[in-house]
Amino acid sequence: MDDDLIDSDALSLSRKSRLPGAGFFYPDSLDEEYADRRAREAIEGAEAVVVADGDADGLGCVALLREVYDAALDVAPFEASLAARADSSLTDDEDDEDDDDREDSPVGLVTASPHSLDDALERVAEYADPDVDVFVCDLCPDDESVIEVVEAVVARAETVRWFDHHQWDDDVAAAVRGAGVDLVVGESDEECTADVALRSLDYDFPDHLADLAAVTRDHDLWIKEDPRSDDLADYSHWASAEEYVTVVGRYGPALPEPVVDYLDHRRVEKERLIEAAVDRAEMESVGPWTVGVTYGRCSQNEVAEALREQGADAAVIVKPAGSASIRGSEGFERAHEVAGLVNGGGHPRAAGCKPDIYDDMLDYAYHWTTEGATTKQVILAAFERVASEAE
Structure with a gap:
């Protein structure tokens, strides 16, 4: 190559x-x-x-x-x-x-x-x-x-x-x-x-x-x-x-x-990559929480902070390599529980994971061209499970 x-x-x-x-x-x-x-x-x-x-x-x-x-x-x-x-x-x-x-x-x-x-x-x-x-x-x-x-x-x-x-x-x-x-x-x-x-x-x-x-x-x-x-x-x-x-x-x-x-x-360059990830973000309602979800190679902490300022209780930053960072706030301190459901772990307000969904390079190609669509779905489903348990 x-x-x-x-x-x-x-x-x-x-x-x-x-x-x-x-x-x-x-x-x-x-x-x-x-x-x-x-x-x-x-x-x-x-x-x-x-x-x-x-x-x-x-x-x-x-x-x-x-x-x-x-x-x-x-x-x-x-x-x-x-x-x-x-x-x-x-x-x-x-x-x-x-x-x-x-x-x-x-x-x-x-x-x-x-x-x-x-x-x-x-x-x-x-x-x-x-x-x-x-x-x-x-x-x-x-x-x-x-x-x-x-x-x-x-x-x-x-x-x-x-x-x-x-x-x-x-x-x-x-x-x-x-x-x-x-x-x-x-x-x-x-x-x-x-x-x-x-x-x-x-x-x-x-x-x-x-x-x-x-x-x-x-x-x-x-x-x-x-x-x-x-x-x-x-x-x-x-x-x-x-x-x-x-x-x-x-x-x-x-x-x-x-x-x-x-x-x-x-x-x-770091700031430009942060801006690109924030611009791609979408807000999702999961149980009592608003979750900001985005994709990109970026500094996840700064992106998470920007999404919190836009009203997110939690932020999910999916990376091109297939992993994801989950960041919480005072309104969401269960990031480690979400990550634990998708092959990861961490702290109540900061956790990471990499869902076990990549079988070959075609899966990664789909990941890159859809900006992490499958990974986002898997992690949001984990949020739904944690929300159900919280209820």
Whole structure:
């Protein structure tokens, strides 16, 4: 296949907003091979290993842990790369490749999602040196099937500590603790995982890292009282994980000028993609709620906020890759229940899912050309079920 067909930079904004990024079209086998290589490089020889969600909250925990172990990377190469990206057409994928040439921290980082948690832990059990310290941050297993690999990690490690703030099943939490893990779960509507790590680690953190946890909470819990939380959210999304951890570890939420310039550069297109998604939105009445439903490659939090301002109690943003974000409000705090019915989960006001409805590329072709029609129907049906149960 011609590379130009999946080059997002060559597309008009209208087409770009309707299609997934280039990574979607790479086979899972290539992604797995790359992920395994990167994980092995991070894990082997490390003094400690962190398996973390790749968002601002999970990566904020990594910054805290590298402070504890005095294992932060030099920030200067990342700042130089940032300046180059803000002044040129260099893509983030190219910058990710630059990470291969940089030094490794003695606190290795393996990013994971709830769906890839088992794989990440298996790599730790296979590649980690004996008696390593292992941390798992901002990840919640779906069920007890993870216990076998958790036990393998515990057998390999000196200590295993797990920090999170999601809503855990009691049996899963008991099984993880029973395997020998020091598990600390904060209140999901009061703390982010960075808060949990900050109070759980026996260390006198500098003010800028305590501030980082507070601003991360403002974003992660959708409090939206600190304007710096939007900067952290965007930067964690656009930068490589190592860059984000290094920069916020050095500066906290007071991001330096090269980062601010880079964010300004990226936000021009971001705002246009948000506008396109908001323009496509339709309001649906489901039980007692008004649900704003739209489609597109965009920043889901800003789109959800715009739909709330238009009267939506909940927002559904269907993505070209087939997943969807569900956002709530004071009038709707059951987003995790809706997501749980369509192969997902999350928090009462913020959840995600990917309905199991894609059997082949023809299903995806239909998804793109109809702007997610089937996915929208499946998720709205889940809203109907939750509304019926509420009645």
